[in-house]
Amino acid sequence: MYKVKAYSAASSTSPMASTTIPRRDPTENDVQIEILFCGICHSDLHQVRNEWSGFMPTVYPCVPGHEIVGRVKKVGSAVKKFKAGDLAAVGCMVDSDGTCPECKAGLEMFCPNVTFTYNLPDKHQGGVTFGGYSESIVVDQRFVLRVPTNLNLAAAAPLLCAGITTYSPMRHWGVTKGKKVGVVGLGGLGHMGVKFADKLGAHVVVFTTSPGKKEDALRLGADEVVISKNASEMQKHAGSFDFILDAVSADHDIMTYMNLLRRDGSLVLVGAPEKPLPVSAFGLIMGRHSLSGSAIGGIPETQEMLDFCGQHNITCDVEVIPIQKVNEAYERLLKSDVKYRFSIDMASLGTE
């Protein structure tokens, strides 16, 4: 075991503050990574403030962060894919049983024994896992990803959650050239949805409540922008979408969007509004529409996504901050005051 600097929350009401945490010495299958950048995901904030107490209560101290990009420092004897000096990335998962049907299908996020990158029991060193708001991390090679060398690293970090969360459903539901794709909500997830749908060749329509976001949506790759409060603008698109990615976590009327689907179209939720969504049975029956959900993505698909990003030079739009500004960033996140994701420059931890 060795000690590393990190930022943690001591309770649901404490600010994030400097601390030290233990990391295991790499075993034969482990990759030890010096963390260069870690994205800030809204999940970090939910977990730190124990807002998911119902299904994943927070264990304190809590070190969040699951959008990790860094450089390999050391590898175990059985690790062949990585060597010291390589770029490497870690996303939302650091372990799974590897034997269940979900793991065999490359969908480790649905493994009943998945270990998330933070706040789940750490089978190596006890306690719970600690995430990427830290100097370094040690992860089984199965959960370490290769990062294309042409990508800006600060901007690549959020691909590990915001990227895969939007890429995976587009691949699963067959977004390709010739399809009409909607993206609801232009935030951390939505802006990546636009980039992916565009590069996958689809005709991309962004729905937003904010006319001010129109120009930016077009810059990101949208072909059209619809102000969702404008009923007549919405009506023009009735029955025309193959696929709609709904990245809004706030309460909203999803039937407005379901009605824009063409026959056999799917609306897929990646945001998770707290209250149940009222769904009209007739809205599903007429047109054989589907309402579905999607959660991050498996390890093979995460690598595919990173490779796709390398190929098309896709990264997230980020605002890079030092770790000392994380509390301020959380407050701004609550106001959607970021375009479109914060990425923490972990070099700033060295100054603590």
Next chain:
Amino acid sequence: MYKVKAYSAASSTSPMASTTIPRRDPTENDVQIEILFCGICHSDLHQVRNEWSGFMPTVYPCVPGHEIVGRVKKVGSAVKKFKAGDLAAVGCMVDSDGTCPECKAGLEMFCPNVTFTYNLPDKHQGGVTFGGYSESIVVDQRFVLRVPTNLNLAAAAPLLCAGITTYSPMRHWGVTKGKKVGVVGLGGLGHMGVKFADKLGAHVVVFTTSPGKKEDALRLGADEVVISKNASEMQKHAGSFDFILDAVSADHDIMTYMNLLRRDGSLVLVGAPEKPLPVSAFGLIMGRHSLSGSAIGGIPETQEMLDFCGQHNITCDVEVIPIQKVNEAYERLLKSDVKYRFSIDMASLGTE
């Protein structure tokens, strides 16, 4: 034009009563059918009582009936598939534009210009279409189906709506051997869902609130019956279903069933509860679940269904009644007091 005996409702509060209606003389593409049996669908009752005034207000007098089996009396000069004396069937549709993408895909029910068998504008003779509670009907050959000769005709009639409504989603969502299929609600639709899922080779589990239906569900082809009020029995099936057909029109908690889906499982509504269904986003996201709807089925698939029924000797469980008992049957329908569908013996009209 010629006149035929029929039963119609004069207003939303009138009982069904004997009348005469006009039918067109068959044109070159028409098939004139002497109606032998007509099933009673809950839609008939909704339409007669104008309970769908919001989206399909009833035009009176209203002659319902869209589960029609009969014998061909006469065919137009361009009709090659049928000849006088053949068995023939007509379902929920009698016309569509034939040129739109939905028609070309064999999904005429989604054609923007579909003509339902009753209560939609009749382009041949003006007014609205009159359904199967009548002596005979004249229908374009595109919408006339062949009936396997081995089937009991009274019991075959409800295949034209209850049959295709349950068969189509099972085929679309890939119900086959090796799949675990749930059927929620054992009524007119549900009991056909059980028969089809069984003959398609699936492991079939019926969910019912009535312990008294257990034996019958097993007789119909279920492998297991779960009393849905029993939480521990339900829990045993958590995360295990590939497909669930939900045939319940009354308000019910669909999340109870969504949670029984395995990864990538689909719950498909064929019943249409009036009130919006509350859906949990997390319940969709965890397991990449889908909630979908399905409406009857296209003409090619309806023929496929009838052929499948001929091959496997599948018909509906019916109680045959004379037309004079239709008002009583409607009252019993409201109490689910029928196993499992009424079929009207149209010979009874001759006695009027």
